[in-house]
Amino acid sequence: MKKSVMVLLTAFVTFAVLFAGGAKENTATVKDSDVNLTIAIWDKNQEPGLTKIVQDFTAKTGIKARIQVTPWEQYWTMLEAGATGGSLPDIFWMHSNEFARYAEYKMLLDLTGHISASKNIDMSKFPKDIVALYNAGGKQYAMPKDIDTIALWYNKTMFDKAGIKYPDASWTWDTFRDAAKKLTKTDGSQYGCAIRPDNNQAGWYNIVFDMGGEIVSSDKKKSGFDKAGTIKALTFMETVIKDGSMPPYNVLAENKAEALFEAGKVAMVTMGSWMLAELCNNDYVKANGDIAVLPKDAVSGRRASIYNGLGWAAAANTKYPEQAWKLIEYFGTKEAQTKQSDLGIVISAFDGSVKNWVSAYPKFNLQAYLDMMADMVIRPYSKSTVAWENMSIEKSVDLWTGKKSASAVCKEIASEMNKILAEE
Missing domain, CATH: 3.40.190.10 (Periplasmic binding protein-like II)
Known part of the structure; x- marks a missing residue:
């Protein structure tokens, strides 16, 4: 890779x-x-x-x-x-x-x-x-x-202790941000959420489309990182990071989001349906976790799932x-x-083969993943996906570490990505 x-x-x-x-x-x-x-x-x-x-x-x-x-x-x-x-x-x-x-x-x-x-x-x-x-x-x-679709996993015990209602279909990304702040402890023992730079399909890509952005144009010829909606979505991620609602980048770099969730270190993670066997069979998650649909954008009302x-x-x-x-x-x-x-x-x-899927792990609300199928966006790709995706992840680290703003990072990614796409 x-x-x-x-x-x-x-x-x-x-x-x-x-x-x-x-x-x-x-x-x-x-x-x-x-x-x-x-x-x-x-x-x-x-x-x-x-x-x-x-x-x-x-x-x-x-x-x-x-x-x-x-x-x-x-x-x-x-x-x-x-x-x-x-x-x-x-x-x-x-x-x-x-x-x-x-x-x-x-x-x-x-x-x-x-x-x-x-x-x-x-x-x-x-x-x-x-x-x-x-x-x-x-x-x-x-x-x-x-x-595969994407949904929100949350720690019920942490929500109960904080006096916060569980996530539901009314949640917007603003609700998510507010809850993440309230679920974060100042001593660093607990954080509201965890989304890594490489957590794109299961994480911030969904926010990009909710807020009117795109990753690559439909004809695969231009980057979408310099579009207003994409910059808005990455700026949202910037605010969550600056809120202190996520673990420091060095912790995220060394630990996958699901591992932090399974260890009781974070209250919310966005995860793909391919993670069911991992999460649903984890003893800590079985005792404390559940699933909800992703938040939606407060303005557009869109709740997209990258699939x-x-x-x-x-x-x-x-x-x-x-x-x-x-x-x-x-x-x-x-x-x-x-x-x-x-x-x-x-x-x-x-088609028609998933009737019993929600019963595979009856303790969890698997229906949330099926509900996310109402608005699905195919995972962005082109002939050179690996090249521009790796580049975008690497440049996004500057956003997660606070070295550069979302706007600056998006423009850098767009410039480099356009060069890669031009060579396809």
């Missing part, structure tokens, strides 16, 4: 050459029962539930598969190493940040023909935005896996393309998508 764009492109070009010259194993006579596919994911919390779905698939087909978990921080480095070495996993999670590069260098198995011929897949049941994320040149390279969705992709040079497709096809069926929701793994992407 931190490598230069040139190094990454060189790696991918190297792989493309190796890939083009490599011969696939003749799998015409391979028996399904002799195949053991490798599946790469980055979220350990999803592994137990996905293993059950894979076991169902194996029982139906005889095709075995094993899940390998590599944390997000090392996941893309692992895939890059596999790409340059010609040994990508058979099947792996794809993200909107990285898709364009993998598709451009022909590293992903083209699923278009398989999908057209399948009697088990109905792509119209998936959100168009998620389908489009993994389509390049009219070809589909990944099967939609899930949808995204992962995709199931296969390596273009997998030794077992037919078996890999069969597993991806199964992941895309209503049966597997429904089980994914029923187990509380994530919000499945298949």
Whole structure:
């Protein structure tokens, strides 16, 4: 994630050459029962539930598969190493940040023909935005896996002690700010909230759209950081930081927001639905926490949720393309998508598959995440998302540390981002 764009492109070009010259194993006579596919994911919390779905698939087909978990921080480095070495996993999670590069260098198995011929897949049941994320040149390279929305987690015990009513749909971001100040203790033992600079999709991106801003233009050609609404949203973050309602930046840099919440150090965090297994199974959170919809903007009344969705992709040079497709096809069926929701793994992407999702963790108000689907904005992306997003996070540190104003930081990001976009 931190490598230069040139190094990454060189790696991918190297792989493309190796890939083009490599011969696939003749799998015409391979028996399904002799195949053991490798599946790469980055979220350990999803592994137990996905293993059950894979076991169902194996029982139906005889095709075995094993899940390998590599944390997000090392996941893309692992895939890059596999790409340059010609040994990508058979099947792996794809993200909107990285898709364009993998598709451009022909590293992903083209699923278009398989999908057209399948009697088990109905792509119209998936959100168009998620389908489009993994389509390049009219070809589909990944099967939609899930949808994620953002909601507000809060500590009921802290709210009770402070005499503050729990967050609800009437809350604005001004209400959030006022509550955060009241929930902060002067001795530094407790803070009102925690939103890190890299907590963008699950944090301040949502405020940007609520307040009329944007991250990147719809045509992917211009930065939105110099727009009035974006500056307004980052200025709001600046006020919360100056209020002293968040831990000092050095604490935020060393601790993820969810860890601070689980440790009883902060009263509120904004979290994506992909964090359910982590938070809902934490003993402290089970005793003290609950979920509400995000606050809205006081002026526009907008309550947006940045959403995204992962995709199931296969390596273009997998030794077992037919078996890999069969597993991806199964992941895309209503049966597997429904089980994914029923187990509380994530919000499945298949329309009509989330009926029982809110019951997965009955102690918590999971309905808040579904309510946030009323106004969803696809996670901002372009071909060079990784480059400009990393840059924006790094420059935002100056805002979190108080070194520069929100306005100054936004203008710097816009200038650099426009240069990156111009090179796409």
